[in-house]
Amino acid sequence: MNKEKIKRLVTLESESSWKLLFYPGRWILLLLTMVPTIYAFWLSIQNYNLAKPTQRSFVLLRNYLNVVTDSRFLGALGTTAKFTVCSLALELVLGMLIAHCLAKRIYGKEIVQIIIMLPMIMTPVVVGLIWKMFYDAEFGVISYYISAVTGKAPNILGESASSLLGLIVVDVWEWTPYVALILLAAIQSFPMEPYEAVKVDGASAVQTFRYLTLPLLQPAIAVAVMFRFMDLFKWMDTIYIMTGGGPGTSTETLSYYAYMNNFKFLEVGYAAAMCIVMLLIVLFICNTIGKKLLLKEES
Amino acid sequence: MKKRLAALLILCMTVSCLAGCSDSSGSSESSGSSESSGAGSEGADSESSFEGKTLNVIMQDHSAVESVIEAKGKFEEETGATVNIETLPQSEVLSKAQLTLSSGSSDYDVVMFDHKYTTQFAEAGWIVPLSDFVEKDNYDTGDFMQGFVEALSYNDEIYALPFYGESTMLMYNTEMFADAKIEGAPKTAEEFWDACDKLKEAGYSAFACRANRDEGQNVYIWTGFFLGAGADWFDEDGKLSVNTEEAAAGTEAFIKVLRDYSINGVESYNWDNVQLAFQQGKIAMAIDATNFAARLEDESQSTVVGKVGYSVVPEGLSVPSTSTWGLGLNKASENQELGWEFIKWCLGEEIMLQTAVDGLRADVTRASVMNSDEYTSKYNYEDGNWIQVVIDSMNAAPADYEPRITDWTTLGDAMATAVSKSLDGEDVKSSLEEAQKSCSNITNDAYTPVNR
Known part of the structure; x- marks a missing residue:
């Protein structure tokens, strides 16, 4: 039994x-x-520096108070926000375009699908090293072509005005295919009937996109936005390789600053508080995205 | 019933999971105990007391270390021990060492670190003083350049012995200097700026140095300008003073030379970029480590062999640096004896001279090696002037070029950021003020002033 x-x-x-x-x-x-x-969380309520083990003590919420009043943290928050929003917007628009092109019956589509995935499967560190060479003011290919047009070689990663832009380009190059693939999968699963119906009703291409494709795509967009947002928010590998947060603090993101605090300054407690704050921000934003884009669909 | 069964199953799974874990830990324990029992039984036989032991060493990725890795077979033969040397780049090696040491792990027996971390490592109790070992073996530390030994000491105890050491010097391209009609190396700040103007007129990029804000980059050279302008890290009361008039003047000089007289893109240069630019004949002058010479004078890498002049950094503009990396012993290590043997071997006169003659090591730390005929004939750059400049620079270098404090990483990063911001166009004074504010809690009573 x-x-x-x-x-x-x-x-x-x-x-x-x-x-x-x-x-x-x-x-x-x-x-x-x-x-x-x-x-x-346990670490975040302590004053804990690895190099000063004897001075370890409980400070309750003082680390949190220091985090939210730390101008460098707030600066990093701004940089992260700029980076996330710009990259996300560009990736969505370009990803949508690519997905639509690939959804059509075009010659050699399979090969194109494989080729556009290449940036995505490369190691971020390798991506960073290659792009750093591209951008190099003296020897880089990008600087060479820009100087051929404008007469002056730009110092993209060396100036705060352009360094963040340079990093956004890298991220867009690397991750647009990912967004495109998610959207492509959704587009390919669409039923044909509504499209035939709007065709009969005489809708223009723009109207079809606006009133039919976009609403149908919404869940896929929400998924793409949420995944990319989480990745972008914690992004640091390419920065570490390409700019090290500089010049000044112009490309220092939250994760990079938290990394500096933990692994360079050994301020474990402070870094933990910073990470908890980051966690709360991510939770809040992901919840909002989820409610706005995913639940609306269900209701 | 069902519930119980499910609970039983979960229990089984958890137990098997735990068993898996304990399996691995068990095996590592047994290997550890076999090691220690081996040491015990062979303690009497000093010849092979290290037979079968494994020594783990973490070192910086550096040309001097490469030579040691090539030669380590000899040590292994002599002792019967196996030596694993893990090398990591400058900024990573310290982070990894800090994390390993702070967790009380014995993953590394011998640790190589920058002298600026001596205070932090010693104060936290991560490394052991070497004085007992030195006394026991009657080991002569007098042959090492004393500035380096001092830099690796804390509270009058030696915590590490210098593996390589360097200072900074001015290197210049003699061909470009002749072309721009400049006679000899600039010895003072005025002569330096004059040379910059002449080189610029002749169409050259006059100067380059590290300007990236990464660890150990811009601050290493900037500090020379900072101290050269008459500033000091701490005031009489031991309080941080990086926002003074002199500090601003030094920083402005650093920025001026990079902005007006340097190569495009210098803002993101690390030492290797500077070296490459000099090797390729793209810049006329550089201030960087004394050991650059070995690579600048190497025909397989450089286009300027025999065309490089060396000089002590111009007075009033900069001061020469003190920088040394030493080998210390992890407090948690079970192989301290073997580690000490390795340190002695690694820093021995014979091996130091051999690696210097066979490889590229223009950064030896023993006076006897530096004065030996083999060494002086091999590193005979600019007819022996290079060695003279190295010795002069090391003699003139202040011990607290970069202060030996527990919070050096925090202070160093704040300064790196301030300098990088200033170079990017922000106001020098407000950048320095910001650094001063963010590090105002750092004090140092043991500071040896440079300019006061």
Whole structure:
């Protein structure tokens, strides 16, 4: 009897089999995400510098107060916001265009689909190193062509006016294909009937896009926006390679500043408080995106 | 019933998971104990007491370290131990060492670090003083250049011995100087600016140095200008003073030379970019590490071999730096004895001379090596002038060129950011003021003033 029951359980035929699938995953997730987060919170209420182990003490919310009044943190927040919004907007527009082109029956579509994925599968560090060479004021190919037109070689990463723009271009180049692929998958799953119906009704191409394609695409856009937002918000690998946050602090994002605090200044408590604040920001924005774009669709 | 079964299953899975974990930890424990028992049984036999042991060393990715890696087979043969040397670039090696040491891990037995971190490492109790080992072996530290040994000491205890050491000097392209009708190296600030003007007129990029805000980049050279203009890191009361008139003057000189007389894109230059630009004959002057010479005078890398002049940095413009990286012992290491043997071997006269003669090591730390015939004949740049300039620079270099404080990374980064901002067009004074404000809690009573 018991043997039979166990057999049914492991062959997933019993009623409680779902627990077998569900619980281990839940516990692993708890261990891997909740425990570190709670530990980060525990650190964030302490004055804790790794190099000064004897001065470790509890300061409650003082780290948080310091974070929100730290001008460099606020500057980094601004840089992150600029970077996220600009990159996201460009990636969505370009991704939409590419997805529409690829949805059409064009010659050699399969090859194009593979080629546009290449930037996405490259290691970010390699991307950073290559683009750094492209941008190099003395030897770089981009500077060469710009100087051929304007007569003066630009110093893209060396000036605060253009350094962030330079990084946005890299991110757009690397991640537009990702957005395009998500949107393409959605477009290809569209039913044909509504399109035939609006054709009969005599809708223009713009009207079809505005009133039919866009609403149908909304869930896919929400997914793309949410994933890209989370990635952009915590972005630092290419900055680390390309500008190191400079010139000045013009390309210093939140993650980079948190990294500096933790790994360079060894201010573990302060960095943890910073990360918790970042977590709250991400949660808030993702919730908003989700409610605005995903739930509206369902209702 | 069902609930119980499910609970049982989960328990089984958890246990198997834990068993998996303990398996690996168990095996590492057993290997650890076999090591220690090996050491115990062979303690009497000093010849092979390190037989089968493994020594883990973390070092900077550096030409001097490469020579040691090539030669380490000899040490392994002598002791029977295995030496793993992990190398990382300058900025990463310190972060990794800090994290490893602060967690009390014994992953690395021997750690190589920048002298500026001596205070931090020693104060936190991450490394052991070497004095006991030195005494026990009657080891002579007198042959090392004393400035370096002092830089690696804290509270009169030696915490590390210098592996390589350098200062900064002015290097100039003699061909371009002749073309611009400049006679000899600029010795003072006036002569330097005059040379800059003449070189600019002749169509050359006169000067370049590190200007990127990364760790150990712009601040390393900027500090020379800062101290050269008469500023000091701390005032009489030990309070930080990086927002003084002199500090602003030094910073302005640094910015002026980079903005008006340098190569396009210098803002993002690290030391390797400076070296490349000099090797390719793109710049006429550079202030950087003394050991650049070895690569500037190497025909396989450089187009300016034999055309480089060396001089102490111009007076009133800059002061020569003190920079040394030493080898210390991790407090948590179980292989301290072996580690000490490795440090002695690594810094021995024989191996230092050999690596200097076979490889490119223009940064030795032993006076006997630097004065030896083999060394002087190999590094005979500019007819021996280079060695003279190196010795003069090292003698003139202040011990607290960059102050030895626990919070150096914080202060260094604040200054790097301020300098980078100023170079980008922001007001020098307000940038320095900002740095002063953000680091105002840093004090140092043990500071050796440079200009007071």
